[in-house]
Amino acid sequence: MFSLDTTLxxxxxxxxxxxxxxxxxxxxxxxxxxxxxxxxxxxxxxxALALIWGSLFSLTGLGHIAVTDVLFGVFSxxxxxxxxxxxxxxxxxxxxxxxxxxxxxxxxxxxxxxAPFLSAATVIVYAGAIIVTxxxxxxxxxQEGTAGYDATSSSPLLxxxxxxxxxxxxxxxxxxxxxxxxSAASPATSAAGTEVAKAPAAQGHRYFTSAETExxxxxxxxxxxxxxxxxxxxxxxxxxxxFAVEFAGTLLLVACIGAIAMAxxxxxxxx
Amino acid sequence: MTxxxxxxIVGAALFVLGAIGFLTRRxxxxxxxxAEMMLHGVGINLVAFNYEHQHNxxxxxxxxxxxxxxxxxxxxxxxxxxxxxxRKTLDVDVWGELGEAKxxxxxxxxxxxxxxxxxxxxxxxxxxxxxxxxxxQFNKQESVTRV
Numbered sequence: 001m002f003s004l005d006t007t008l009x010x011x012x013x014x015x016x017x018x019x020x021x022x023x024x025x026x027x028x029x030x031x032x033x034x035x036x037x038x039x040x041x042x043x044x045x046x047x048a049l050a051l052i053w054g055s056l057f058s059l060t061g062l063g064h065i066a067v068t069d070v071l072f073g074v075f076s077x078x079x080x081x082x083x084x085x086x087x088x089x090x091x092x093x094x095x096x097x098x099x100x101x102x103x104x105x106x107x108x109x110x111x112x113x114x115a116p117f118l119s120a121a122t123v124i125v126y127a128g129a130i131i132v133t134x135x136x137x138x139x140x141x142x143q144e145g146t147a148g149y150d151a152t153s154s155s156p157l158l159x160x161x162x163x164x165x166x167x168x169x170x171x172x173x174x175x176x177x178x179x180x181x182x183s184a185a186s187p188a189t190s191a192a193g194t195e196v197a198k199a200p201a202a203q204g205h206r207y208f209t210s211a212e213t214e215x216x217x218x219x220x221x222x223x224x225x226x227x228x229x230x231x232x233x234x235x236x237x238x239x240x241x242x243f244a245v246e247f248a249g250t251l252l253l254v255a256c257i258g259a260i261a262m263a264x265x266x267x268x269x270x271x
Numbered sequence: 272m273t274x275x276x277x278x279x280i281v282g283a284a285l286f287v288l289g290a291i292g293f294l295t296r297r298x299x300x301x302x303x304x305x306a307e308m309m310l311h312g313v314g315i316n317l318v319a320f321n322y323e324h325q326h327n328x329x330x331x332x333x334x335x336x337x338x339x340x341x342x343x344x345x346x347x348x349x350x351x352x353x354x355x356x357x358r359k360t361l362d363v364d365v366w367g368e369l370g371e372a373k374x375x376x377x378x379x380x381x382x383x384x385x386x387x388x389x390x391x392x393x394x395x396x397x398x399x400x401x402x403x404x405x406x407x408q409f410n411k412q413e414s415v416t417r418v
Binding site: 029033056059060072076079080083084086087092095096099102103106109110113114115117118121122125126129130133134137138141142147149150152153154155156159160162163164166167170171174175217220221227228232233235236237240241244248251252254255256258259262263264268 | 272276277279280281284289291296301303305307308314315318319321330331337339340342344346349350352355356
């Protein structure tokens with residue numbers, strides 16, 4: 001892990017520590033995306049994925065090993081590699097299955113951030129409903145297997161350059177953000193996440209003062225400080241966000257009616 | 272790099288991968304799956320900040336995202352099905368032009384069509400009269416033999 005304490009060293013090292021892995025990830029993605037002709041061999045696919053994984057590992061900079069770090073590594077690797085395999089797969093049914101891997105890994109990350117109800121809901125909604133219906137439509141419409149338009153992608157180089165510029169600027173923003181707020185706020189609030197998690201209200205916070213978070217949406221703050229429990233989530237949803245919940249229910253109803261109204265009629269002929 | 276930053280980086284990576292997939296892939300269903308992956312990235316961001324602030328707002332927002340994603344998936348599947356019913360393919364490049372098959376948008380073609388007189392080779396044997404009503408049906412050989 002590179003330290004951000006010495007400002008000169010940080011200014012010297014941080015851009016290349018971000019730019020180089022981002023370039024490597026972009027080149028590997030261009031290599032993996034379908035461009036007509038025969039696909040890559042299994043060995044070169046594994047090589048490109050290993051390049052991307054190593055670059056991401058150097059970006060996240062996992063230092064000391066703990067159980068949560070190992071779990072985070074497993075889930076984040078599963079999410080990102082599953083995502084890469086999803087957008088580079090030449091068979092669209094495999095894309096849907098890779099998306100299931102991404103969803104399960106994201107649910108693992110939710111669990112690590114103490115969101116068990118959200119994790120279960122995401123598994124049910126995404127893996128249980130959305131992926132199944134997508135696969136259903138896919139197998140209804142593409143019964144002959146791999147189609148020609150799955151083997152080529154439209155302007156892979158330009159899009160990957162765009163994506164990597166976006167990714168690099170996001171990471172630059174993320175890594176430079178705490179430095180800005182530490183210099184702006186008091187030095188006592190520059191603690192790591194674990195200390196903030198222990199006593200958030202007493203110690204104040206890096207990004208907001210405690211008075212601001214106390215004032216805004218008081219029902220969302222659990223009195224015992226236990227976050228993500230069903231009790232606290234219910235208080236938040238039906239206390240602060242009651243109108244939003246009602247509106248979401250209305251939105252589901254409207255979407256349901258719209259889907260039934262727009263669906264192809266049986267009298268007009270089936271697929 | 273703190274715990275929060277790791278989650279933010281994973282969320283950013285998922286968002287960017289979803290954006291790349293949405294822009295490059297040509298299958299309609301894979302495009303919709305990529306959009307769902309972008310929503311996953313946003314959800315990771317919200318949950319990470321939720322844990323960081325010890326406040327339940329982030330998870331409430333993620334549940335709203337889940338609701339909207341379910342609505343979006345249902346409506347997108349209906350639209351994809353009705354698009355598939357028209358052209359029998361899931362390729363998005365088929366729908367590149369949204370107008371009619373051959374639009375008459377070229378001005379030069381229209382001007383040429385107004386200027387150039389139609390060559391009346393077929394009916395040159397007939398006397399030139401002002402047309403009144405529809406032309407009588409006849410074939411060419413009979414008229415030639417008549418003259």
